[in-house]
Amino acid sequence: MVSTHHERASIELMTIYQVSKILGSSLDVHKTFREALNVLLSMMGWRRGAVILQTEEGLLCGMCAVGLSKDESARLNFEVGEGIVGKVFMSGVAAVVPDIAEEPLFLNRTGAVDQSPDETIAYLVTPIKADRRTLGVLTMDRTVTSRTSVFDEDLRLLSMVANLMGQNLLLHRGVSAEQGRLYEEARRLSKALKPVYQVDMAIGESSRMQQVFAEVHQAAPTKTTVLLRGESGTGKEVIARAIHNLSPRKNAPFIRVNCAALTESLLESELFGHEKGAFTGAVGTRKGRFEMAHGGTLFLDEIGDISAAFQAKLLRVLQEREFERVGGTAPIKVDVRMVLATNRNLEKMVAAGEFRA
Template sequence: MNNLPIVDRVSRHFDLSRQFTALHKISVTLSRSLETGQTLLAIIRALYENADMQYGMVCLFDKARSALFIEALYGADSEMEKKCKNVRYRIGEGILGAVMSQRRSLALPRISDDPRFLDRLNLYDYSLPFISVPIPGSDGIPLGVLAAQPMAAGEDQLPAATRFLEMVANLICQTVRPVEHPCDVTGAPKQQRGTPRPLVKQRYGFDNMVGSSRSMRRIFDMIHQVAKWDTTVLVRGESGTGKELIANAIHYNSPRAREPFVKFNCVALPDTLLESELFGHEKGAYTGAVRQRKGRFELADGGTLFLDEIGESSLSFQGKLLRILQEGEMERVGGDTTIKVNVRIIAATNRNLEEEVQSGNFREDLYYRLNVMQINLPPLRKRQEDIVELTQFLIAKLAAKQGRDLRISEGALCLLKNYSWPGNVRELENCLERASVMSKEGLIDRNIIVSNQRTPARQATQALRRNLPHPQSAEGQDDDDLDDRQRLIAALEKSGWVQAKAARLLGMTPRQVAYRIQNLNIDIPRL
């Protein structure tokens, strides 16, 4: 598979002269008029031939798809080069996603020591180091990630090698532009409208939505399509599923992205104040109205108004809302001047509006006015395959917030995956934040989860025990796939992570269990 030329890897030293030689070749490459892909390939080839770094890889960040994609890879065969074009890393996912999220370099003395390393390419030597550095962007957001593997295992050379790769990344950023499409996800040409502030778009756009399950991929595709137009959107889903995130993503990836995004909770105020809050009031309209005040619709003119918990609103409020949705006109409370507004409406609810209409609690005409484009968010229990990716993303977010490295053990991950999460993503985020606060060394293990979240720990442990195989059915299983890995973790969980007890449950010897723990890269929590 490896088509790299034969190179002596014994007693290599990352000396200054080789750095200068590599940088000279890279500068010559950058001075030529080559396509981006050819330029990047020549750069990572120079890393191999002159800087003793193998399997160089450049991943560029695609804002529209909110993920890193491999743009250039050196050292793989032609079949792998074709496959790698479909490999992606979301923000906070794996080593590359962590570098993109934290915006700082990561140098691993040995790949096998870090459970975040995904090795989706199946190329790298697990006994050697791995270095990954961000490619700086003009707006503070990295353009992507540059990664390579030193051919020598000396830890004393890692700082110098990391600094060298950072210099190369700085050279790359002056040549490579951000991954863009002729028309972005809104369909509007870039030159016809301004791009939203990068930090705002990163915070409220697709970067905060994680999931590779089929249901979430359909939702992402729908958001991309819906964002192009001014169609009214109704976001439905249980509490904690991220309805507001969907509204943010639609607005900040739409032609209205530079205009206001105004939020309003329909149950936050009593009916007596709702009209004034939404439509505004004139001075002297009622006692306490000492000055003219614009309502939410006026504030959102030209942009988007997000009506949260629309299903909780009263019938009188619904009637007042219907007119402005139909006509785009309103009057302030106490005023007689008709004001026209151009506002896109995104509404959200966790209620069954069809049942509310049947029971007379929700106006049928308003229901059809809002239910133009419907996005249904699945609860977390129905997309459990996303829990690992979502957990890694949330941990990276917490690590950036706390200014330290955080990681999670396999036992804790297994516990989280076997809980139903009635509070959905919000409950998972709260659970991880509590656990991170209680983690002194930055490792979130099973014991921390159990001591700080009794209900999920108890329910998940019961689920693991129900799924635990009988000893006779576990004999002779040597397949190291995910099912086998989870089976071993389940046995370890049930036995309190005592390997001898787990071996008896699985009908194996303690030595076999110890070998499989090491071979399957399972983290044993410190009790």
């Protein structure tokens, strides 16, 4: 226990120095406040101490404590105006209880009265303030003897520590608020800068549609043949046109053929063209859709409906980009981007031998 006035002043000075050093070492107030309480109690020979702060809900709850068990610390909960703690918080004025056993406003939440029945225990509470607001309270209790029955010096020291804690809390909350603001701003900017893909004649903001649009943007600049799959009426032609319009071929022709609407013989003539006299009614040479789409994109819809025999002819064109007109023998080379579409299950058709892999 502190003895002479000179020794007391020296110890107080060292205590304040150590506490301020700890509080300035980190913005983790849970860590620094506990360490500061440890120093305060150790240097001054006090029994127990606690920091009790007001929550967002308005309740006063223990933030950290020294000399109390985990269970005891959990019981440091008060309403504003309740008991010594609540009244000091509400009034903003420090209070001293010379003997907790004789004070009806001391609520004995942690069982302090029962732990030392043969000793007189004093309880000191001082508000923790910052920016003209009371943020919480700092409490301390100690044994009272004939030599330590005056509490002015204890209260002065406790108030100095509470003032340091208040400034530290204000700084911590300011930094936390700024971090929260920066996080929200970063989240907002991230959302704003997140790519939003769009295609002509199609609207979709859902994650699935954005994924489709992203794949369109990814595939469009390449020369790769594209297969579109989906039920009838789901907009496969719209996607095919979007691939064409976003590609380097956008100024060249986009030619569409519905394979399911034509017989095999008509489809061959439609796609590859024919020479004069190739069949009855072929009164002149006619270019097919492959030649018409030269330099651009050929969209073959319902590709799953063509026969196996025609699949072989089409496969050669896909591989070699070369064909002959119906009734002709001269090979014709074309530069055509192929986009195919079907609503059929091609995997099952391949397994059943109905479609060439």
